[in-house]
Amino acid sequence: MSSNQEIVARDLSVLWHPCTQMKDHEHLPLIPIRRGDGVWLEDFDGNRYIDAVSSWWVNILGHGNPRINRAVHEQLDKLEHVILAGFTHEPVVALSEQLVAMTPPGLDRVFYADNGSSGIEVALKMSFHYWQNMGHTRKQRFVTLGNSYHGETLAALAVGDVALYKSTYKPLLMDVFTAPSPDCYHRAEGESWEAYCRRQFVEMKKILAEHHEEICAVIVEPLVQCAGNMRMYHPVYLKLLREACDKYGVHLIADEIAVGFGRTGTLFACEQAGITPDFLALSKALTGGYLPLCAVLTRNEIYQAFYDDYNTMRAFLHSHSFTGNPLACAAALATLEIFETDNLIERNRELAAHMSRALERFNDHPHVAEVRQTGMIAAVEMVKDKRTREPYDWQERRGLRVYQHALKHQALLRPLGNVTYFMPPYVITPEQIDHLADVAWEGINLATKD
Template sequence: MTRKPVSRLMVDFQQMKDFSENPFVVDHAEGIYLWDDQGRQYIDGLAGVFVVSVGHNNMTVIEAIMEQLHRLTFAPPLASTNPPAIQLAERISQLTPPQFNVVKFASGGSEAVEAAIKMARQYQKQTGHPEKFKVIATYGSYHGGTLGALSASGVEARRTTFEPMMGGMVHVHPPNFAHCPLRLDAGQCAISCVLQFEEVIRREGPETVAAVVVEPVMNVEGLVWPPASYFQTLREICDRHNVVLIYDEVITGFGRTGTLFYAEQAGVWPDILCTGKGMSGGYAPLAATIVSDKVADAFWGETQARVQFNAGHTFAGNPLACAAGLAVLDYFESRQLLAHVAEVGPYLGQRLESLKPHFPAITDVRGLGLWWGVEFKQDNTSGVARSDIGRRIERAARERGLVVRGAPDMVSFGPPLIITREQIDEMVERLALAISDVL
């Protein structure tokens, strides 16, 4: 077969054939806008994929990277580190509660979660519990594409092709009140879901369970998050059974939900916090596993004790990525970006809510910070299949110059955190046109 240049790319999650027939090739970008190779303009309503927190072509970040490019682009990872990595770890520990003093950098969210799982297992071995290896996660979660992170994930569609998954992974129901299999109300659903962790720990044998990993706000499951009481109880259960609590804040970290980390809103911090995506604003691959002293102390010892973390990746914590991470934090502070998110986030919610009277197919609008979703019911009149409506609106939105995330029954937004009220109006207008096109 002869291939067009674009069909040489194996694109993520999409059929190459479909993609190559109508390829979306982004050529350049500025602020919240993208332009494709045909010169068409789009609003980047998803910040790449929750990544471009400080907007495209952000000069604060670009200049910091340029300066770093001339100074040092790579330091021998097996034998050394570099000043931006040291400074970024320091900044992160200042921005988190006092028990977080150690950071393991990575190049993506999957690596960060993978490191957290390995760390939890090694921690248990090094603190006298070598039989503790199981990890409990929730159905509907996505923790990444590498086999360990994917095994922790509970999204069937992403797992089955690669089965069998890694052993020792156990799943419980996610706190998705709208789809509670027991038909409980929200409060009861949260309690019943969180108590499943204890039940599973008990039935699996507490002496075998190393860690629990949760996405505090679930994405693939459909933008759902439990009340603070869920996290309090989860923390107590983990403490009771000596289980390491891991939060996957790969999306929620770095301001997406209005606080630097969602743990602040949950009111409960984990033992290990994984983050990525918005951390470098998309200017370089960067993620992190942020480790509390309780866990990190088990990795500190004499050479002969051989308690160091036995893992690493070539590009993790490289100077360019860490320089980008530092510049993103500088930008957050100088522009008071979290305060901005607190102001414009609810405005985006109101604007989306205002679509409801025009489109009775909208069943719910929910979100927090600058992460919002619009949920649809099946529209019998237009004959749109229930599982297709979100994806059809996603495609229609693209035609209308808006990039959003379509999922079955849902369209979600996570625009750059710099978005203004006027740009929100523009984004919601384009969405309304796309919904009209489909319904």
């Protein structure tokens, strides 16, 4: 049987890994995974790790989930793939019906892409194209939030605002309006999350009031800016934004790729503001983390703007080879069935409450500025000075020290800079949450020793 050392040597001779400075692996060993089971990942030497980040936020129901396995196996025996232009198949129809039924009211049409970034491209193009079809040809720009992230294809990068990913490619990107983030980490002492978000919305409203005639849409990550250090905000911001978009004739794109399907305590984050966006992008957890798939839901009103004779050239001629792949749809259908039968949202609330209790002690840590949580997402932010919130120099890579400590203690806690976060599969137990909290506490203590 292969060993860790053998797999790593083969890997480093041929692979280029994502979001990685490959030279790091001269001293930071790769972890080759042989199998997964529930919250656990196991390497070729028999070491195990609790997947506290759900393998980049996708695996919500555990590795090797038998019900999803069975659904994919059954579909594999029938149809692995077929072109979705001019053809269709039962899994994609059934999945579309279910998504329309379960998402916020008014989202009646589903367009599929292969992954989250591609789905954002769909939503951006569809919004722009809608306004062109409607004769509003001046509408050519988008509004995004500071500290936002929507993917790494060029249009998705353009509407993001995390310099780490964006700055190198700036010359290639379209120009956008950027409104201040409602990220509540920056609220004044004693100021509530709601009050801060209302205050932050003033600048967004000003942008819409002054430039709505040239704006197609506003794009946001509802409630949690995940790649932006898991920064969080109050639902009132979404409510105010929906009202302003309606007032000024601008689309609202909700990127729930990371936060959808129960992560924030409700099935979709938009529910907590009682709003329906004009476009809703869903991916990651959609298939239980099994296969890449993105669904972009929109309104019939938008669909109808493209519905015409072919020779009018109003069709949305956007495509992906694997659009609506039957295997991915089968995995998604099995995932949605588990939500329906297993009362996951209520169980998640219990797990989230336990996570909150397990992380309480971090509030008093001398090098923790904030512990924040929205549903099944929690984050602990390390700082050099608790009183002033002066951050550690990013070049010190303190979060990496937590990561390395965790790997030695059966935990995968991949940091975002100096932020240690928890975004585990929903099959995690309270005892496993306690273990993660203990490991993170020890890791942060080690990381903040000078």
